[in-house]
Each structure stands twice: as C-alpha cells, then as structure tokens.
Amino acid sequence: SMTIRDLARALYSDMGRVSKDMRDEIDNLEATKVYDPFFGTTTSASHMCLIEVDPETYKVEIKRYIVVEDCGRVINPLIADGQAHGGVAQGIGVALMEEVIHDKTGQVLTASLVDYVVPSAVEIPSIDVVHVEAELPGTVGGFRGLGEGGTIGAPACIANAISDALSPLGIEIMEIPATPERLFRLVEAAKAD
Secondary structure, three states: OOOHHHHHHHHHHOOOOOOOOHHHOOOOOOOOOOOOOOOOHHHEEEEEEEEEEEEOOOEEEEEEEEEEEEEEOOOOHHHHHHHHHHHHHHHHHHOOOOOEEEEOOOOOOOOOOOOOOOOOOOOOOOOEEEEOOOOOOOHHHHHHOOOOHHHHHHHHHHHHHHHOOOHHHHHOOOOOOOOOHHHHHHHHHHHOO
C-alpha cells in the first residue's frame, strides 16, 4: 500500500521509475472525497440585548449586546469573535436601518449608500461573545460554520427588545427596520387610540 501523495509522486515526478506502458494508460490521477454532513453545519446562537428608545427622537440605542454561539470546536478565538461581531453588525443594520425603498413606479430610491443606510462603527455596540463548544457528531473536526448565528438572531432580538420597551403603549414591532420614523408613527397611533 502507499499514500495518494506517494502514488502521485511516483507517476508524475519520478516517471523514470514507472514503465512507459503504465504511463501511457494513465491520463489523470484523481482523488475525490465528498463531505455532506447529516446534521448540517449551521451555528446555533442565542442573543440578548438591552436597548433604549429616545422618547423625543425615537432613535434606538443598543446599550448592551450578548451573543452565545455554538460553533463546535473553536479553532481561532479571535476569528470566531470577529465572525460573531460581523454577523451581529449585519443584523443590527437589518433591524434598524437597511431598507430597499421603491417609488410608485417601481424605481429604487435607495440605489446608493447615500440613501441605503448601513451601520457604522458608531452604531455597533461592544458585543460580548460566549462560545459553547459542543461538537456535533458527524462533522469534520467537530466544528461548524459561524457567522450566520449573528445575522439571523440579531434582527429578532432587537425587534423584540423594542417591542418590550414600547409594551406599555401596546406596541409590537411587526416590521423592520425599526427606523425612528416608523417608531414615531407607531407611538403616535398608540396615543391616538
């Protein structure tokens, strides 16, 4: 027996050692392995945030953000934290600012970053990340993906926190982004009832 590497070296690099008849029969040397995990490799995550809604401007400020992710075995803690931070930052954009707006004729009104608002470092709070390292059976190396835990959980977490903050008025957030204008309209409608 021999490794694929040794076989490749023997056939392609050390051609003098292999008979000409054998070399003529071999067009290509290929090794294939397919990995299709039964359970998938998506990260599980739980999010919690503390927000404040300014009663005059209706701007939402995230005071504290915590995400607990299970990406399986953490290979590089700094990269893992960065993935979680990036995912949460994207989720904050979805929850509070990012929106494609069309006019009555279907023309996109938010076609550039002048009009399509994305979060900057100012809007992204310090994010506490806790990693739970539960290895999923059937995955290579015991690890999974990482970034999607932030992008999926953050919008729901923030919308629910806003709903909780505005619950004395009977307001539930049913549409995101929860822009100051939308929050103003919801509060005014609740006061009018």
